[in-house]
Amino acid sequence: MAPTVVRIDHNSPTGTLLDASAPLIRIDDEGYTRGDGVFETMLAVDSQVRKFDLHLTRLANSARLLKISDPDDAAWRQATALALESAGPGTRTGLGVEHTVKLLISRGTPDEGPYGLVIVSGVPDSTIEQRENGVRAMLLPRGHDPAEDTSYPWLLAGAKTLSYAVNMAVLRHVKSLGAQEAIFTASDRRILEGATSSVVVARRDQGRLTLFTPEPNHGILPGTTQGALFEGARDSGWDVGFGPLYPKDLMESDGVWLTSSVRLLAPVTHLNNQALATSPDVTETLMGFLRSR
Amino acid sequence: MAPTVVRIDHNSPTGTLLDASAPLIRIDDEGYTRGDGVFETMLAVDSQVRKFDLHLTRLANSARLLKISDPDDAAWRQATALALESAGPGTRTGLGVEHTVKLLISRGTPDEGPYGLVIVSGVPDSTIEQRENGVRAMLLPRGHDPAEDTSYPWLLAGAKTLSYAVNMAVLRHVKSLGAQEAIFTASDRRILEGATSSVVVARRDQGRLTLFTPEPNHGILPGTTQGALFEGARDSGWDVGFGPLYPKDLMESDGVWLTSSVRLLAPVTHLNNQALATSPDVTETLMGFLRSR
Incomplete structure (x- = not known):
């Protein structure tokens, strides 16, 4: 099923619904020829976008780094409402009816210039799984x-650009090894982030669990879901802390999760084919921290 | 004027002419959404593509690194001939009638899979200049x-992918400083390559000019034009050598050029706003080395 697409440009500043069953992108669109654009992927539950503010802030930051003009927040919200109204049935889960909502800005063609798109589709079964x-x-x-x-x-560090070929190559590589995600390490073996996710670790000390994530602002894209999770944990009286983390910290932890906006929270069952400690109860608690965000 | 586009896929293995005045790319094309594809840009003079073999070899290598299927050479040649036959008038220069010919492979949509495109257009005046x-x-x-x-x-080092946002950001950055190209340096100040070109330096020793370029195979994309230039120089009895080169070597040289397939050979007149030695005669000689290639 074709996604639902709304385009924002100077002719339609709050968005026009397009027919995505036909090709929509011109051959000289620099989003296509050069990966020259930025995006955010968000989750909508029952047509409510989660963490909309955080995503709009990060999108604006990416656009600023690429020096590409960004529709204002009101335009994005109006266009997203139009796209969700017009969207297909979505994916029914325990949370409600879910859609992925992608916001994309392309530099466009030399003739027409930049534009924004809101692209709404169902959530893939593999993600729910x-x-x-x-x-x-x-x-x-x-x-x-x-x-x-x-x-x-x-060098655009910290921008979420359409130039995602390396992330895709990384996912293909780990799939060929029977895994679903990669966790990047620096040359000193320090844990960085997943190819499409943030890394969260739980460690039990004197009976209390604390959550950790690698230090932000060292070339790691700040994870909106990891941020929301930590906020929820803090509000519930948990301690949270920031790396450095090393492979040993993951192997000896009381749980490792990958967080991202649509997947939310996925427990890591195996790291390099070695089973990790998992606890459905803790995962359930962490999901609770995210629920209202 | 819209470019001339020929598409190669399993339905049309030797290529079909498309109407590029309409949008051609679907919204879920992973070349667009993920920069997940590869390309080569070539120069045709009087409908003859220069260094076609070298470009096809490099394209196949890029495709192999991305694990994306690549049309065979005969298909590319046939599709390119069709595109050039159908192309607009091109750009008339001292060399003849010039066209840029871009070969592109996208991973395509999840439904339809990968395809190749041949995209032919005129050469921009700024390039000729x-x-x-x-x-x-x-x-x-x-x-x-x-x-x-x-x-x-x-990490796809050595693949020429559609994920080109950083190169574009670099060009915007140097344009904001009044320049047209960037020459990348490593952390030890070693010269690497231009954002969209290779670096060639001439040095005179006892009256004889020798050409140098940074050592290949250290994360530098091997330049087909630099390769052709060195071959031509060697055939004419010149010595050629390979880096390491440092900024001082460029500043104190007897000429620096940036080479790339469509621009061919552009003398660097200023490096960091400092005038460099230039010699129209040597540039003319080097252009001669390229002429038959």
Whole structure:
């Protein structure tokens, strides 16, 4: 089933519904020819987008790094409402009826310039399954330390761009090894992030669980779901902390999860084919922290 | 004027002409949503593609790194002939009538899978002008050393992918400084390559000019034009050599050029706003080395 697409541009500043059963993108669109654009992927439950503010803030930051004009928040909200109204039936889960909502800005064609799109579709079954059954993850060297790039704005560290070929190659690589996600490590073996997720670790100390995640702002994309999870945990009186984390910390933890906006929270059942501690109760508690966010 | 586009897929293995005045790309094309594809840009003079073999070899290598199926060489040649036959008038220069010919492979949509495109258009005036009047270039740190990535195939070092947002950001950055190209340096200040070109330096020793370029195979994309230039130079009895080169070597050289397939050869007139030695005679000689290639 074709997704539902609403386009925002200077002719339709609050969005026009397009027919996505036909091709929509021109051959000289620089989003296509150069991966020159930015995006956010969000989850809507019963037509309510979760963490809309956080995603709009991160999208605006990505757009700023690429020096590409960004529709204002009101336009995105109006266009998203139109897309969700017009969307297909979505995916029914325990949370409600779910849709993925992708916001995308492309630099467009040299003639017409930049535009925004809201793209709404169902949530893939494989994503729902990862929430329930967890994922197998592999540690994978990230090559250079992304922190080395953060001083140079033209390297776009921290921008979520359409230039995602490496992330896709990484997922293909780990799939060929029987896993579903990669967890990147720096050259000193420090844990960075998943190819499409943030890494969260629970550690029990004197009976109390504390959540940890690698230090942000070192070339790691700040995870909106990890942020919401930590906020929820803090509100419930849990302690949270920030890395550095090493493979040993994951192996010896009381639970590892990958967080991302649509998948929400997926327990890591195996790391490099080694079984990790998992606890359905703790996963349920963490899902509760996310529920209202 | 819309470019001329020929598509190769399993329904039309030697290519079908498309109408590029309408949108051609679907919204869920992973070339668009993920920059998940590869490309080559070539120059045709009087409908003859230069260095076609070298480009097809590099395209096949990029496709192999991305694990994406690649039309065979005969299909590319047939589709390119069809596109050039159907193309607009092109750009008339001293070399003849010029067209740019882009070969592109996208992973396509989940439903339809990968396809190839041949996209033919005229050569931009700004490109022709760079051949004649040269370019101003800025040295720009590449952040990490690309050599660090070459051991990990999933990082796609050496693949020319549609994920080109960083290269575009680099060009915007140097344009904001009044220059047209960036020359990347490693953290030890070693010269790497231009954002969209290879770097060639001439040095005179006892009256004889020798050409140098940074050592290949350290995360630098091997330049087909630099390769052809060195072959032509060697055939004419010149010596050629390989880096490491440092900024001082460029500043104190007897000429620096940026080579790329459509621009061919552009003398660098200024590096970081400092005038470099230029010699129209040597540029003319080097163009001669390229002429038959």
